[in-house]
Amino acid sequence: MKAFGPRKALLRRSSSNSSSAADLKSIGDKWKTKVLKGPTISNNEGAEKKMYILSMFPYPSGILHIGHLRVYTITDALNRFYKLNGFKVIHPMGWDAFGLPAENAAIERKINPATWTMKNISKMRLQLDNMLANLDWDREVTTCSPDYYKHTQKLFLELFKHGLAYQKDAEINWDPIDQTVLANEQVDSHGRSWRSGALVEKRQLNQWFLGITQFAHSLQKDLDLLKGWPQNVKTMQKNWIGESYGTEINFTCTNGRVIKAFTTRAETIFSVQYVALSLDHPLVREAASTDDALRQFLTMAKSLPDDSKTGFMLKGIQAKNPILQITEKMLPVFVAPYVLGSYGHGAVMGCPAHDERDFKFWAHNMPGVDVCPSVVPLESNAALDSSLPYVQNSGTLNSAAAEYAGLDLDSARVRITEELKRLGAGKQTVSYKVRDWLVSRQRYWGAPIPIIHCESCGPVAVPDDQLPVKLPNLEGFATKGNPLKGIDEFVNTKCPSCGSSAKRETDTMDTFMDSSWYFFRYTDPKNKNQLFSHEAASNHLPVDLYIGGIEHAILHLLYSRFIAKFLASIGKWDGNRVKGEPFKRLVTQGMVHGKTMADPHTGRFLKPEELDLSDPSNPVIKATGERPSVSYEKMSKSKYNGADPDKCISDHGPDATRAHVLFQAPVNDVLSWDESKIVGIERWLARVINLAVRVTKQVSNYNVRFSPSTAMSGKEISFHNEVQRLLQTISISFSESLSLNTVISDYMKITNAIEAALKSGEINLDLVLHSLKDLITAIYPVTPTISEEAREILNVNLNMKWDSYQWPKPQLVQEPQLVKYQVVVNGKVRFTHVADKSFIDDRDSATKILASSPDGQRYLAGKTIKNAIMKSKVISFVVV
Structure with missing residues (x-):
């Protein structure tokens, strides 16, 4: 069969809208309006296929940074890919608009936070347009809008109705700079505020909590179901929830009080040498009321790290080991910073022989007093000495454990727990590190907690028809704190239950409350009466792909999972099929680091104006002529290493910027931003445009019926298959590996x-x-304006009428089975010829091809072929 030959080229003048040196910026401007609306698609197959692609919504600070550009480029490319594949895609955007930064900025500017926030939202929307983000703006939510926080208040009241929102006196973390309470999760390991960096203070206040601990088991267990989540995020959540199965042990004190301690190692009870209490333990607070030295210690200890070895022994209080009924030995009771008040009961049974932290604490506070192991040490550690941090265990109890001696640890743990239960001194239990979520905030810019306090009725829910409880419109702020308390018309109201005078709650909600359910609201954003309809949420959730920063691995994701599980438990969405889990796949994109220049001698960060950057690859310090130290670090104003996405788009065009963002690093890795390398992307995009022009100069017309087939030559099939394999890889990269x-x-x-x-x-x-x-279609998700420009070049020059996109379905053509034929002339092998096995099916055609080949010219030219025999791998000619 004869293969297709190249068509006769017909030169054609390229259209006026393209040039060999493509102006990427002007192309971006030209097609911006069109591509912002998303692709026109011809693939309506499977329109019932849904895809919910979500990026963590931004705080409207006033400007998008390169990190935003990265995450929204990722989601937009995926959004366009799935649309080209015929999916009905939800790709929404909104604003996490309440919170301290807006309030603090408003205080500085003496304006209402709403004014500052809405101005920033307008600027950031323009930036999203500049980067060509195709977003569902009809689903937009703004958490500070009464239309949104009305439903946040409804969510709070649902929790209140089901006993999961409650008020209690508690020792809380107070941020002295931001003048508000912080949840435990918002205080770092050094005792500093997650936002202001201030050392937090401990105060006793009446606060609102949400009962996340009632869902702690499912929050921990169901992490195993999340196959599409990074393992490190699941590990962080598991560690934070901290589900531990163990024993609750009661230590009776000499003052008649009982200290409850939780341990996962009840078998070490025979080695207990002290009991340690957290700084906020009730027994400690009680003792501090009459002990000046203890009060001084507690004040000092608030600034100590959690791993401090310093302790304070309580006077006149000792504890008895409940398992040692016949001994009179009493245990000292310490106050210790290393004991967490948020875990177990805020008490630890100290076993220096079997716990490293306990050993260090005991050695520091009771120097020279030996530790007492109850578990047999390994032979290599049989003798305790100062080089041992603590005794390594071999797995059996020793003679100190009396009748339990010789038991393996698991058996001993069960037996001892049973004995403690029989004595009324303990029980098997489960403990969690996570505490109930403290949601009260003593600031203005947040959703008001919809509760009215009545002396007769207690806390009463604001009736549904009175929602939202709106923030009073304050035009200017003078100081930090909660101005709501001083606004009589806001505070003073009537009890909805009995009608008597009452006071409105003046605390606002933690802004994590707003972000704990926004992804539900996207599914039904115009619903005035409900948070969302059951049908809308059930049809679209869980979110198929959720993309955001690793910094939200604990707080936001944990709170969101809790709220989603709660809403599923009360039938608000059909979440039980997925155990109430709201996010199917999670991607944590890496941070963007900027090129950082520093003085090589002092380490001082250098400003751009201090550098000669005429050769970006060889920067020079103007003052000294030296080369600066160059590194890539987290972008910050103090390091002068930030990058403005708007300027990059203005200089290089939106498509080159988008492609550069994706090309520089894998999605999960840190991206070291180097704008100088974008030139390679620009060259490639110019080549795509020029390729479209060149093709239209050589193709005479568009053959709409053309389809790749086995009738193509071997080289054509190889070329086609190479392109198709690459398209196949690209499809997998978008849909699976990212x-x-x-x-x-x-x-x-x-x-x-x-x-x-x-x-x-x-x-x-x-x-x-x-x-x-196919290439022009495939690049559309990343570089949509270049795709549109190239498509127009083909349409104008070839009258293609290509007006809609459909993602190419890779189709390989079976490559022919090639045979190495021996060509025999008058009984002698003269040369070989490689062709497919169908080559000899047409004897006349094969003879002509062989005769015209260089070898055939040598042996057959001028000869008369009397006979041609073609069998298997041998072609034989008889010539004269």
Whole structure:
């Protein structure tokens, strides 16, 4: 069968809208309005397929940084990919608009936070348009809008109705700079506020809590179901929830009080040498009321790290080991910073022989007093000495454990727990590190807690028809704190239950409350009466792909999972099929680090104006002529290493910026931002445009019926299959691996292959055009304006009428089975010829091809072929 030959090229003048040196910025401007609306697609197959792609919504600070540009480029590329595949995609955007930064900024500017916030939202929306983000703006939510926080208040009241929102006196973390309470999760390991950096203070206040601990078991257990989550995030959540199965042990004190301690190692009870209490333990607070030295210690200890070895022995209080009924030995009771008040009962049974922290604490506070192991040490550690942090265990109890001696640890743990239960001194239990969520905030810019306090009725829910409880409109702030308390018309009201005078709650909600359910609201954002309809949420949740920073691995994700499980438990959405889990797949994109220049001698960060950057690859310090120290670090104003996404887009165009963001690093890795490297992307995009122009100069017309087939030559099939394999890899990168950096390199490989095919003149031009059309479609998710420009070039010059997109479905053509034929002339093997096995099916055609080949010219030219015998791998000619 004869293979297709290249078409006769017909030169055609390129259209006026393209040039060999593509102006990427003007192309971006030209197609911006069109691509912001998303692709026009021709694939309506499977329109019932849904895809919910969500990026963590931003705080409207006033400007998007490169980190925002990265995450929204990732989600937008995926959004466009799935739309080209016929999916109905939800790709929404909103604003996490309440919170301290807006309030503090308003105080500085003496304006209402709402004014500052809405102005920032307008600026950031324009930036999102500049980066070509195709977003569902009809689903937009703004958490500070009464239309949104009305429903946040409804959510709070649902929790209140089900006993999960409650008020209690508690020792809380007070931020002295931001003048508000912080949840435990918002205080770092050094006791500093997560936002202001201030050392937090401990205060006793009446606060609102949400009962997240009632869902602690499912929050821990169901992490195993989240196959699409990074393991490190699941590990962080598990550690934070801290589910531990163990024993609660009661130590009776000499003052008649009982100290409850939780332990996972009840078998070490025979080695207990002290009991340690947290700084906020009730017994400690009671003792401090009459002990000046203890009060001084507690004041000092608040500034100590959690791993401090310093302790304070309580006077006149000792505890008795409940398992040692016949001994009179009493245990000292210490106050110790290393004991967490938020875990167990805020008490630890100290076993220096079997716990490293206990050993260090005991050695520091009771120097020279030996530790007493109750578990047999390993032979290598049989003798305790100062080099041992604590005794290593071999797995059996020793003689100190009396009748339990010789038991393995697991058996001993069960037996001892049973004995403690019999004595009324303990029981098997489960403990969690996570505490109930403290949601009260003593600031203005947040959703008011919808509760009215009545002396007769207690806390009463604001009736549904009176929601939202709106923030009073304050035009200017003077100081930090909660101005709501001083606004009589806000505070003074009537009890909805009995009608008597009452006071409105003046605390506002933690802004994590707003973000704990916003992804539900996106599914039904215009619903005035409900948080969302059951049908809308059930149809679209869980979120298929959730993308955001690793810094939200604990707080936001944990709170969101809790609220989603709660809403499923009360039937608000059909979440039980997924155990109430709201996010199917989670991607934590890496941070963006900026190029940081520093003085090589002093380490001082250098400003751009201090540097000669005429050669970006070789910066020089103007004052000294030296080269600066160069590193990549987290972007910050103090390091002068930030990058403005708007300027990058203005300089290089939106498509080059988007492709550069994806190409520089895998999605999960840190991206070291180097704008100088974008030139490679610019060259590639210019080549795509120029390739479209070149093809239209050589193709006479568009053959709408063309389809790759086995009738193509071997080189054509190889070229076609190379392109199709790359398209297949690109599809997998978008839909499975999210290797979006390799998507760009695969685009470049296809571009190279098409250019080589066009240059060779050996590939059918219809096939070249077919492959170029696939490339133009495939680059659309990342570089939509370049795609539109190239498509228009083909349409104008070839009258293609290509007005909609459909993602190419990779189709390989079976490559022919090649045979190495021996060509025999008058009984002697003269040369070989490689062709497919169908070559000898047409004897006349095969004879002509062989006769015209260079070897055939040598042995057959001028000869008369009397007979041609073609069998298997041998072609034999008889000539005269």
